[in-house]
Every structure is written in C-alpha cells, then in structure tokens.
Amino acid sequence: MSMADKPLRLLSPDGALELDPRLPLDLGTVDLRALYRDLVLTRRLDTEAIALQRQGELALWPSLLGQEAAQVGAGHALREQDMVFPTYREHGVAFCRGVDPVSLLGLFRGSTLGGWRPSECHFHLYTLVIGAQTLHAVGYAMGVVRDDAVSNGDENRDTAVLVFLGDGSLSEGETNEAFVWAAAQHLPVVFFCQNNQWAISAPYRTQSRIPAAERARGFGFPGLRVDGNDVLACLAATRHALDMARSGGGPTLIEALTYRRNPHTTADDAGRYRSAAETAHWAARDPLTRLRSHLTSTVDDKFFAAVEDEARCLAERLRVGCRAVPEPERSSPFEHTYAEMPADLRRQHQTYLDSVRQ
Amino acid sequence: MNISMVKALNNGLRRALDEDAKVLLVGEDIGKLGGVFRVTDGLQKDFGEERVIDSPLGEAGIVGTAIGLAMRGYRPVCEIQFDGFVYPAMNQIISQLAKIRHRSAGDLALPVVIRIPYGGGIGSIEHHSESPEVYFAHTAGLRVVTCATPQDGYTMIRQAIACDDPVVFLEPKRRYWEEGVVSESGESVLSLHQSQVVCPGKDLTLLAYGPTVATALDAADASDRGIEVVDLRSLSPVDIDPVLESVRRTGRAIVVHEASLSHGFGAEIAARIQEEAFYHLEAPVIRVTGYDTPYPPSRIELDWLPGVDRILAAVDRSFSY
Numbered sequence: 001m002s003m004a005d006k007p008l009r010l011l012s013p014d015g016a017l018e019l020d021p022r023l024p025l026d027l028g029t030v031d032l033r034a035l036y037r038d039l040v041l042t043r044r045l046d047t048e049a050i051a052l053q054r055q056g057e058l059a060l061w062p063s064l065l066g067q068e069a070a071q072v073g074a075g076h077a078l079r080e081q082d083m084v085f086p087t088y089r090e091h092g093v094a095f096c097r098g099v100d101p102v103s104l105l106g107l108f109r110g111s112t113l114g115g116w117r118p119s120e121c122h123f124h125l126y127t128l129v130i131g132a133q134t135l136h137a138v139g140y141a142m143g144v145v146r147d148d149a150v151s152n153g154d155e156n157r158d159t160a161v162l163v164f165l166g167d168g169s170l171s172e173g174e175t176n177e178a179f180v181w182a183a184a185q186h187l188p189v190v191f192f193c194q195n196n197q198w199a200i201s202a203p204y205r206t207q208s209r210i211p212a213a214e215r216a217r218g219f220g221f222p223g224l225r226v227d228g229n230d231v232l233a234c235l236a237a238t239r240h241a242l243d244m245a246r247s248g249g250g251p252t253l254i255e256a257l258t259y260r261r262n263p264h265t266t267a268d269d270a271g272r273y274r275s276a277a278e279t280a281h282w283a284a285r286d287p288l289t290r291l292r293s294h295l296t297s298t299v300d301d302k303f304f305a306a307v308e309d310e311a312r313c314l315a316e317r318l319r320v321g322c323r324a325v326p327e328p329e330r331s332s333p334f335e336h337t338y339a340e341m342p343a344d345l346r347r348q349h350q351t352y353l354d355s356v357r358q
Numbered sequence: 359m360n361i362s363m364v365k366a367l368n369n370g371l372r373r374a375l376d377e378d379a380k381v382l383l384v385g386e387d388i389g390k391l392g393g394v395f396r397v398t399d400g401l402q403k404d405f406g407e408e409r410v411i412d413s414p415l416g417e418a419g420i421v422g423t424a425i426g427l428a429m430r431g432y433r434p435v436c437e438i439q440f441d442g443f444v445y446p447a448m449n450q451i452i453s454q455l456a457k458i459r460h461r462s463a464g465d466l467a468l469p470v471v472i473r474i475p476y477g478g479g480i481g482s483i484e485h486h487s488e489s490p491e492v493y494f495a496h497t498a499g500l501r502v503v504t505c506a507t508p509q510d511g512y513t514m515i516r517q518a519i520a521c522d523d524p525v526v527f528l529e530p531k532r533r534y535w536e537e538g539v540v541s542e543s544g545e546s547v548l549s550l551h552q553s554q555v556v557c558p559g560k561d562l563t564l565l566a567y568g569p570t571v572a573t574a575l576d577a578a579d580a581s582d583r584g585i586e587v588v589d590l591r592s593l594s595p596v597d598i599d600p601v602l603e604s605v606r607r608t609g610r611a612i613v614v615h616e617a618s619l620s621h622g623f624g625a626e627i628a629a630r631i632q633e634e635a636f637y638h639l640e641a642p643v644i645r646v647t648g649y650d651t652p653y654p655p656s657r658i659e660l661d662w663l664p665g666v667d668r669i670l671a672a673v674d675r676s677f678s679y
Contacts, residue, residue: 113461118429125461129453135419136454139426139434146382146408147430174449177419184414336464337498339522342551342595 007257009227010236013285015293023226025236035231036295037307038072039288042092044311045101048318049091049108053266057322058108062089063262066229069287070194070256072096073234077242078162079155080122083144085137085163088126089194093164097123101314102321111325131172134191137163138178141187141245150188151248160245161189162238168199170215171207179253183220188245191216191253192238194228196260201273216253228258229287259285330356359542364534366508367397369542370515371435375405381519382427384411384420385437385473394439395475395534417447421472425455428468435519441476442485448493455524456499470524471515476504477569477616478663479532481656488653489617491568494526495594495626502594503550504528506571508538510591517550525550530569551592553600559586562610562676565601565627567591570614570664577669585673593623601627602635609640610676614664619647641679644672 008023019025046064053061064071067089075096078084086093094104099116106112107126114125127133141161144150149159169175170193182189193212197204208215216223224241226233234256241252259282263270270279292304334341334349341349361369374381383398389412392399402410413420417438424434438444444451451472458466478487494502501523505511511529518525548554557575561583566574567590578585586604590596605611611631613624624645631643646664654662 112463113457114463114465117465118462119465124429125458127454129449132422132449132454135422135450136426136429138419139423139428140430141426142411142423143427143430143432146432173446174418174422177414177416177422180414180416181419181423336460336462338501339459339467344595344598 007225007227007255008233008237009230010232011230011290011294013290015290015296017294023233023236024240025232030232030235032291032295033299033303035072035076035235036291037310038075038092038096039068039231039291040307040311041314042068042072042095043288044314045091045095045104045318048315049105050262050266052105052319052322053108058105059110060108060265060267062265064089064091066259066261066282066287067194067196068092069231069291070228070234070258073231074162074192074238074256076235077238079242081149081156081159082122082242083137083140083159083161084123085133085140085161086124086126087130087133087164087166087169088128089166090126090164094123097121099123101318102325105318105322106325109322109325111328131165131169131175131178134163134165134169134175134178135181137161137189138181138187141182141189142185144188145185150246158246159188160242162192162242163189164192164194166199167193167195167197167204167207167212168202169193170212179216179219182251186248186250188248189251190238190241190245191251193253193255195255195257198260198264198274200264200268211255213253213255221251221253223253223255225255225257228256229285229290231287231291359540360537361508361540362535362537363505363508363511363529364395364397366511366540367515367529368399368401369540370512371398372401372404373542374435374516374519375401375409378433380431381433381435382409382411383435383437384413384424386413386415386420386439388412388437393437395531397473397529398437417443417445418450421447421450421455421470424470425450425458425468428470429466433469433519435471435473438472438474440486441474441488441490444472444474444490451494451500451526452497456497459523460499467522468524469519469522471518471527472524473515473527473529475531475534476528477530477532478653478656478659479569481659483656484653487656487659489615489648491528491593491617492621492623495623499524500594501525501551501592502528503592504530504568506530506533506566506568506589506591508536508540512540512542513546513548514550514591517546521550528568532569533572536572548591551595551597553588553590553592553597555586555600555604556589557585557587559584559608561585561608562612562673563588563601563604563608564612564614564669565590566614567593569616573664573666574614574669577666577673580666581670581673583673583677596626596630598630598634602631605631605635606638609638611639611643612646612669612672612676613643614646614669616648616663618650619645620650622647641676644676646672
C-alpha cells in the first residue's frame with residue numbers, strides 16, 4: 001500500500017454501490033435509512049453547536065463536519081457491551097451510543113468536566129490530551145480478556161473495545177505504546193483513526209510518510225484503509241474488526257481517510273494554513289450527499305422530509321437544552337476528588353464556601 | 359516475625375492477591391525475576407501470568423493500561439522500577455489517573471496503586487536515587503504514602519490496595535533490606551494516612567518520612583535533648599493534627615527529607631506549623647534536606663543526603679534562638 005493506493009470503498013462518490021470482496025458487507029443486515037438519519041442528525045448537532053458557540057452559549061466547539069460517515073459507520077458496528085474511548089470530536093459516535101446530545105455541550109459550555117456516565121453509556125468521557133485514551137482502551141481490553149469475555153461464541157457476551165484517535169495522535173508516544181501492548185497481548189481492541197488530514201495546522205505529512213494503516217503491520221496486527229466519507233465502508237471495516245476482536249483475533253487499526261472541513265475548533269483560523277480550494281474539493285465529496293444519492297432511487301421524499309423534521313426538533317432541543325444546562329454546583333470542585341474527602345480538604349471546602357457566600 | 363521490608367511487602371502483596379481476585383500486579387520484570395528488588399518474588403509462580411503481569415517497557419503504558427483495567431473493575435498494582443523512571447508516566451498519572459473520578463462525577467473509581475522504590479543511599483547510578491514525592495503530593499486526586507518500616511510495608515500496601523482512590527506508594531529502597539518485627543495478624547491500629555510518633559520527646563519535634571525516619575531516630579538517639587520523632591507516613595493527605603500537637607508541646611520543629619530543599623515537602627510542613635502553631639514556636643521551623651541540584655554521583659551521595667550530623671547541627675541551631 002502506498003499513499004497513492006485508493007482506500008477501500010463500497011459507495012462511489014455519486015452514490016453507486018461498488019461492492020468489494022476485500023471489504024465484505026451483507027447488505028441484508030444494514031439499515032440504510034437508519035444510517036442516513038444518524039448522519040443527518042449528527043451534522044445538525046454539529047451545526048447547532050457551532051451556532052451556540054457563536055451566540056456565546058458555548059466557549060468552544062470542535063466541529064466534526066465532513067467526518068459524519070466515519071463516526072456513524074463505526075458507531076453502527078458496535079454492540080451494547082462493547083466499550084468506546086473517544087477523543088473530543090466523536091459527537092457522532094456519542095449520538096449512536098445514546099449519549100444525550102445536550103450533555104455533550106456541558107463540557108464546552110464550561111458547566112461540567114465530563115457530562116455523562118461512562119459506565120452506563122459504554123462511552124468514555126472525552127479525552128483532550130492527545131492519545132492518552134488509547135492506553136485506557138488497551139487496559140480495558142486486558143480486563144475484558146481476564147473476564148473471559150472474548151471468543152466464547154456468544155454475541156451478547158463477547159466484547160470488543162473501540163478507541164478513536166486522529167492522525168496527529170499517531171505521533172504521540174502513548175499511542176505507539178498502546179499499539180505495542182495491544183499487539184503483544186493480542187487484545188480485543190480496534191484502533192479507529194480518523195485521518196482528517198489536519199492536526200490543527202499540521203498536515204498529515206508532518207506525522208508520517210506512509211498511510212496510517214500501513215503502520216499496523218510493523219506493530220504486528222492488520223491495518224485497513226477505508227474511504228472515511230463512505231459510511232458503508234466504515235461500517236463494514238469496523239464490523240469486521242470488532243468481530244475479529246470479539247472472537248479472539250486481536251487488534252486492528254482502521255484508517256478512515258476523511259477531511260476536517262471546519263477549523264480545528266471554533267477558536268481556530270484554518271485560513272492561515274490551508275486553501276479554500278482544498279476545503280471546497282472535500283466539500284464536493286460530502287458523505288451525506290453520497291448516501292442520499294444512493295437512497296434516492298429507493299426511498300421516497302417523505303422519508304427525507306421526516307428526517308429533516310427530526311433534525312429540526314433536535315436543533316430546537318439543543319438550543320433550549322444548552323441554555324438550561326444547570327450551572328455547576330458551587331461545591332463541585334470539591335466533590336468526587338476523592339472517594340472520601342480528606343479532613344484537610346474539608347477545611348478548605350469550608351473556607352471556600354465562606355468566601356463565595358460573602 | 360523478623361523480616362525485611364522487601365519480604366513484608368511481598369507478603370502484603372501476596373495476601374492482597376489471595377483475598378481479592380480483582381487485584382493484579384503489573385510491571386517490568388516482576389514475574390520470573392520477581393522485580394529488580396525481588397518485591398514480587400514468587401508471586402507470578404503462585405498466581406499466574408494473568409495476575410502478575412510482565413509488562414512491555416513503557417511506564418505510560420503501565421499506568422495508562424492500569425487506568426483501563428480499573429475502569430473494567432480491577433485493582434491494578436503497578437511497579438515502576440525506579441523513581442527516575444516514573445516521568446514518562448506523568449501524563450497518565452497527573453492528567454488522567456488523578457482526575458477521572460472527578461471528571462466522571464464519581465462514576466469511575468480508579469483504585470490503582472503505583473509502587474515506586476525511591477530515594478538514594480544505595481550507591482546506585484543516575485536516575486536511580488531520586489525523591490519525586492512532591493510532584494505527586496501537589497496533584498489533587500492522588501493519595502501519596504510512604505512506609506518506613508517492614509510492619510508499615512506490610513500493612514500499608516494492603517491498605518493502599520484496598521483504597522478506592524489512586525495511591526502513589528513510595529518505598530524507601532535503602533530500607534528494603536533492614537529487618538523488623540512484622541505482625542501479620544489483626545487489623546492495623548493506624549489508618550493509611552495517619553502520622554505516628556515513633557519516639558517520644560519533650561524538647562523538639564523531628565519530622566521525617568520514608569528513608570529518613572531511621573536517620574531521624576538515629577539522630578534522636580545521639581542527641582542529649584528529648585527529641586520527639588514523628589513518622590509522617592502519608593504526604594497527601596498529611597495528618598497534620600498530631601504534628602501540631604507535638605510542636606505545641608515542644609515549641610521547636612525540624613523537617614527532614616532527601617528531596618531537594620526549595621518547594622519541597624518541608625516547606626509545606628513549615629507553612630502549616632507557622633499558620634496553626636505560631637505562638638507556640640520558640641524557633642523557626644528548620645529544614646534538613648537534599649540540595650537544589652541534580653542527585654550527585656553516588657560516591658559523594660552521603661555528603662548530599664541529610665544525615666545524623668546535619669540533623670544534630672539543626673537541633674543546635676533551633677536551640678540557639
């Protein structure tokens with residue numbers, strides 16, 4: 001595989017199905033409408049969050065525009081018992097995982113440091129320090145093995161771990177340690193790298209001279225390079241890799257080649273480091289348009305209209321919900337720092353309460 | 359039973375492994391080799407490779423995967439081979455391990471113990487004699503403790519493993535081979551975070567922890583004053599009330615540690631004493647510590663480390679006020 005090799009895909013940019021024996025997918029098991037719905041809702045969530053940031057309701061928002069197919073495809077491959085470790089941009093995966101979209105806003109509003117219960121959603125908190133979560137995923141997978149929750153042939157019990165990373169993360173030592181551990185211990189973990197080609201202002205060539213997927217072989221597990229704007233390819237690759245992991249086949253690195261069409265966050269100015277022409281090139285390869293083009297021949301307008309209605313409702317819920325996110329409790333810095341608050345901290349807590357009451 | 363601290367820690371780990379199937383040991387060379395100091399000697403043979411795990415070389419990996427294991431319900435006990443090797447794991451310890459309970463509003467407990475042999479005095483080479491305790495003690499969300507005797511090695515490691523918060527467990531490597539009486543029956547009268555008066559005295563309070571407790575006791579023995587030695591045992595949280603009670607009685611305090619002077623743990627203790635026992639002080643709180651330099655070549659380390667003579671000189675200085 002070289003940089004010039006085309007990533008695997010199942011849907012052409014104009015929406016034509018191009019099945020590929022290298023990436024098998026049983027279409028009978030795929031709910032195309034559900035995929036389309038989640039793509040639209042994920043995009044709407046993102047659009048609305050950007051608007052809320054512009055209105056001063058959020059301090060910051062990392063947009064996923066252009067990466068919806070990678071996230072929704074991967075999200076639809078998960079089973080309930082699987083565990084997900086996101087970066088801070090996996091709003092689409094969070095949505096698929098059933099995390100309340102309003103709770104995604106709390107972190108970026110300055111209302112919370114987390115926002116949801118990872119133990120319930122099986123979706124860990126966002127991790128802002130690049131690559132740190134890859135090791136958490138590997139450790140979790142070590143626990144899965146010790147719980148005898150792989151290769152039992154029981155689809156409700158066998159468990160995989162799906163961890164997201166970006167192209168910038170490939171250069172972090174911790175990510176590379178995670179690859180080493182996962183390979184050496186043959187763990188049920190899937191590394192899903194959304195190569196969106198930009199780590200803030202650093203283009204992919206800053207991190208690597210070869211495609212991310214090619215690195216996997218050096219560590220000792222397979223790498224798959226897929227078109228990250230093709231939701232079917234992302235679904236197929238992730239399903240395959242998660243099945244491998246659950247059945248004791250060890251780790252996989254998936255590189256979903258996509259593009260971060262918006263700046264890194266709402267605080268970034270992408271005009272300083274990349275051309276409008278490049279962004280326009282990728283806008284023309286939009287993942288939603290691709291699936292919609294495919295669906296148009298078989299799905300009637302009523303379906304598309306219903307999805308639009310649902311998106312409008314979601315937007316309204318986010319607008320109202322964001323403003324209704326409770327302010328952090330005054331005492332919250334002191335809560336849950338320890339299982340039990342040490343006496344010294346109790347004294348500081350009292351001093352703090354006395355000072356904020358004045 | 360008279361045993362070394364290494365053996366006491368080994369017995370404590372063995373009992374923890376025996377009592378709770380969720381306890382795992384993870385570290386470099388801890389299996390067949392038993393760790394470079396043999397603290398885990400024989401444990402892999404008896405509990406298997408799935409519970410006493412020889413890790414790849416990578417300290418961030420050791421701590422980072424321990425976090426993941428804890429999220430899955432395990433109680434990992436990590437061994438960092440030497441003090442100077444812990445720094446590659448600092449992101450995982452400070453930004454992840456210490457904060458995840460808080461960030462998850464209590465949803466995720468991380469009962470992870472990080473064992474670190476620390477301190478100097480064993481004639482070792484660079485990066486093998488450091489005292490990094492303050493980096494951890496300055497981080498909210500971590501508990502930081504250190505044992506000074508075989509008995510505390512045995513009881514405190516078990517208490518640390520039973521604790522639902524992350525614990526940095528510092529083992530004074532130059533006391534590893536010193537023997538002491540260890541009772542393995544009955545519950546400890548001291549909790550993990552209690553300080554302890556280990557030698558009563560009425561004239562001056564000498565505060566130490568880990569490797570310097572024995573040095574402080576030697577100094578108390580050599581002095582003709584009545585020196586009260588307090589083993590702090592826990593650096594975060596610090597059990598300050600018995601310290602204050604002692605200083606209010608004696609009116610004088612000296613803090614001893616191997617770590618560098620400035621911004622060290624002694625500064626915290628001195629601040630707390632002057633804040634809360636100011637009118638009882640007959641003299642300023644004095645610090646007897648390592649210096650603000652890198653750790654020296656081992657052939658001169660005894661000049662650099664706080665020893666009995668420097669402590670006795672500080673005692674004289676305190677009484678000169």
